[in-house]
Amino acid sequence: GQQVMQIPQYQHVQEGEDFTTYCNSSTTLSNIQWYKQRPGGHPVFLIQLVKSGEVKKQKRLTFQFGEAKKNSSLHITATQTTDVGTYFCAGPAETSGSRLTFGEGTQLTVNP
């Protein structure tokens, strides 16, 4: 069945360092979504990418969708303590577009 994998599972950085998480799908995706979950909180939608090779920026966050639409990345420049949390990617399930298949997430901690 469809799998969505993320690496790394954990990442510890010093404040000011950059951070990247990678998402890989076993199947081609029509789009990919990214969510952030703060410690003790709930997932919050960040962005959706639809086009092959698409790049979108939100302040210090840069999101990319691969040319083959099977992988994606989230890059944070100059991390801040407010970036702490778990970042999830998610793509439409192979069997039903009304569902999402989530990656396991990358947990980011930032040391001040």
Added chain:
Amino acid sequence: NAGVTQTPKFRVLKTGQSMTLLCAQDMNHEYMYWYRQDPGMGLRLIHYSVGEGTTAKGEVPDGYNVSRLKKQNFLLGLESAAPSQTSVYFCASRFRTGQGEQYFGPGTRLTVT
């Protein structure tokens, strides 16, 4: 707008007990979802609904039942709780059309002893 709300926030059950988790949304969303979140396993879909009166199984439906009698509510039931159902449960909802972003509730932390 309250968005997506969940009750209760916390619950401790003994093995074999039953309970119902309630999810309510005031955004007129057609689709609603129940997920469970366990450490290192991301979000796994239990059941979902694409409209009032309809439900469907997700990845991990065993041991759970759901009902969507009203568009704004989605109930998750555990008939006979087991320790393996100790988890954090999230409800989410979204519009049928549009970019498909899901809005999550604050979660219910359930412990089964």
